[in-house]
Amino acid sequence: MEKVSFKPGTMLNPVPVVMVSCGGEPSEYNIITIAWTGIINSEPPMTYVSVRKSRHSHKIIKDNGEFVINLCNEQLAFTTDYCGVKSGKDVNKFKEQKLTPVVAEVVNCPMIGEAPVNLECKVTQVISLPSHDMFIAEIVKVHADKSIINEKGKILLEEANLICYNHGEYFGLKRKPIGKFGYSIMKQKTKRRINREKMDDRKKASDKKNNKKYRAK
Structure with missing residues (x-):
């Protein structure tokens, strides 16, 4: 370039x-x-x-x-x-x-x-x-x-x-992460575990948010 x-x-x-x-x-x-x-x-x-x-x-x-x-x-x-x-x-x-x-x-x-x-x-x-x-x-x-x-x-x-x-x-800085430290050499098994943990965290956060909305009503 x-x-x-x-x-x-x-x-x-x-x-x-x-x-x-x-x-x-x-x-x-x-x-x-x-x-x-x-x-x-x-x-x-x-x-x-x-x-x-x-x-x-x-x-x-x-x-x-x-x-x-x-x-x-x-x-x-x-x-x-x-x-x-x-x-x-x-x-x-x-x-x-x-x-x-x-x-x-x-x-x-x-x-x-x-x-x-x-x-x-x-x-x-x-x-x-x-x-x-x-x-x-x-x-x-x-x-x-x-x-x-x-x-x-x-x-x-x-x-x-x-x-x-x-x-x-x-x-x-509201952007989706490109990768986590060490992701360039991460094993597939580790990637799957991290993805599962992320999904669980998102579900808990969503449930918590919905519960707040329900209580507000």
Whole structure:
């Protein structure tokens, strides 16, 4: 295929888009929308957020050494964008977007109650870069809405209506999976078992939904 060359740029897409909440007390609670984030280690689970040094949240995170990554869904897309373009120096983002600050279990900063998944994070290292500082952190606790947890205790992220950020735009992830990790070498016997489990889960979800409708009547 013929290629066209461009100058160096941040063209790794799509990327996650999350709202990072921070602040050790209500008077400094703030939210910053971050796209430069990801997982960097498994045991212990570790992540990072890269924050521009001029941002209001930069000093808050640096001083407190803690933050919460709040995953964003389609219902929060407008709020996610707002928290990315407005500064916490000028507005109270929790108040303006009618978000609920929820007390975390481990860190001393708020979680966003409306987010489907929340990751409490403790900073372990700060790497200074030309435009941003990378805050490397350990994930010390995970929270998920009960509505996206199945009977086996598994978090069903596919039910969370998550969004991503792709070259300046937000996109929903409501699509049928192409395959599961390792599916390229999966045995037929395993495929059949997984398909049966999926059908059972769909039937249970359908029955549960129908029961709710019946009770509502």
